[in-house]
Amino acid sequence: MSFVGVVLLARVFVPALIRGLGSPVQRLAGVPGELAVDNAVRNRSRTANTATALLVGVTLISTMTVGAATLLRSVDTLLDHKMAVDVVASALPDAALPARVEPLIAAVSGVAETTTLLGAHATVGSLEMDVRGIDVAEVDVIHDDAITSALRSGRAFVSPGVAKDAGVKAGERVRFSGDKGSADLIVEIADNLPAAVLMPRSDLRSIASAPGPIAVLARLDTGADSGALMADLESALATTPGVTMSGTAQQRQEFVDILDTVLAVAAALLAVAIVIAVVGVANTLSLSVLERGQEHALLRALGLTRRQLRRAVAVEAGLIALVGALVGVALGIGYGWAGAHTIAGEEMTVSLGMPWPRLVLIAAAALAAGLLASLLPARRASRTAPAIALAQE
Structure with missing residues (x-):
């Protein structure tokens, strides 16, 4: 409904914006710029209808682009909240993790840090379960400052589910018992752990006699292409059977693939919209050239050159x-955010994503379409002889 209002008000704001944007153009382009601005606002309805044809397409693709970027940014935040590890390479149930897995992952370009999780069976309070140990010196592989700063000897992190089942609260000292001994550790609670129970490797070895490698955690370089990296990791582990990969990078890439498909459809719609807009702008300028034939002839007779006349038509377009x-881009930003909020606002915190390079590309494509549409009308206007045009009725 708001877009219907925009279309209905186009006759009012389009000429006003053309005058506003035309002020610096007039100073730069001189007489052709002044003629272009005056001609563009002379027939307000026709100009508004022409701009609206392009406005529809640009708004559509901008909405899809901003909505996709917003959803992707929001999903990134959600994934980090659920699991603050980019890649987890783990062995199949009841299988040992080969020792060569961590070196293979660490050798892949784009992997910033790696560490191996050790695992053992233990009792947490009165709850029997598997626990995991991590080297405190390599805990930065988890990109959550609350975890990395608090995880040290004498402390352990548990998931909210484990805390509820074991009847423990954050800050309490809880006994962890294994086949080797027991340790009383202060418990913290986090819901984005790579394991249900995570403690320093030294504490795990104090309660378990032979903790074994369970999984390799990897942190990717900032800004790395997760899709390409996941393909490289799969290739690196191709000769190591029985290893599965998960983590936020894989989930993020799956979501990116879906959004890329949506954006490809939107790009096709933009191409159709641009074709329609080119035809519309060309028709408007052609009618303008026909109506102003004698006017153009008089301007030519008064000294306006063919190049200046072509420039005036091009600037108008x-x-x-x-x-x-x-x-269209401004509306797309608003509609994209609103659409993402409508789709996912109840499931996650929506953070506005601004894909500026794509938005600039969209605006540039629209501007190029307008200039392209001006070529034939400008050529026709400049090639008509002044004497012939003045003689026409």
């Missing part, structure tokens, strides 16, 4: 396209 592009 550019201003119409620029207004449609800028308004």
Whole structure:
């Protein structure tokens, strides 16, 4: 409904924006710029309709692009909240993790840090379960400052489910018992752990006689291409059967693949919209050239060159396209955020994502479409002889 209102009000704001954006253009382009601005706002309805044709397409693709970026950023936050580890390579149930897994993962370009989780069976309070131990010196592989700063000897992290089942609260001292001995550790609670119970490796060895390697955790370089890295990791582990991979990087890539498909459809829609807009701008300029034949002839007779006349028509088309592009991108940002919030607002905290390079590319494509549409009308206007045009009725 708001977009219907925008379309209905286009006759009001499009000419106003053209005048506003045309002020610096007039100073830069001189007489052709002044002619372009005056001609663009002369027939307000026609100009508004032309800009609206482009506005629809730009708004659509901008909405899809901003919505996808917003959802991706929100999913990143959600995934980090659920598990603060990029990659987890683990052995199948009841299978040992080969020792060569960590070196293979660490050798992949784009992997920043790795560490091996040790595992053993223990009793947490009165609850029997598997526990995991991590080298405190390598705990930065988990990208959660609350965990990395608090995990040290004498402390352990448990998931909310374990805390509930074991009847423990954050800050309590809980007894962990294994086949080797017992240790009283202060418990903290976090819901984004790579294991249900995580403690320092030294504490695990104090209660378990022979903890074995269970999984390898990896942290990727900031800004790394998760899709390419996951493919490289799978290739590196291809000769190591019985190892499965999970973590936020894999889940993020699955979501990115879905969004890329959506954006590909949106790009196809944009291509159709641009074709329609090019035809619309070309028709508007052609009608304008026909209506102003004698006017153009008089300007030519008064000294306006063919190049200046072509420039005036091109600037007019550019201003119409620029207004449609800028308004479309602005609307797309608002609609994209609103759409993402509507889709996922109840499931996660929605954070606005701004894909500026793509938005600039969309606006540039719209502007290029307008300039492309001006070529034939500008050529026709400049090739008509002044004497012939003045003689026409």
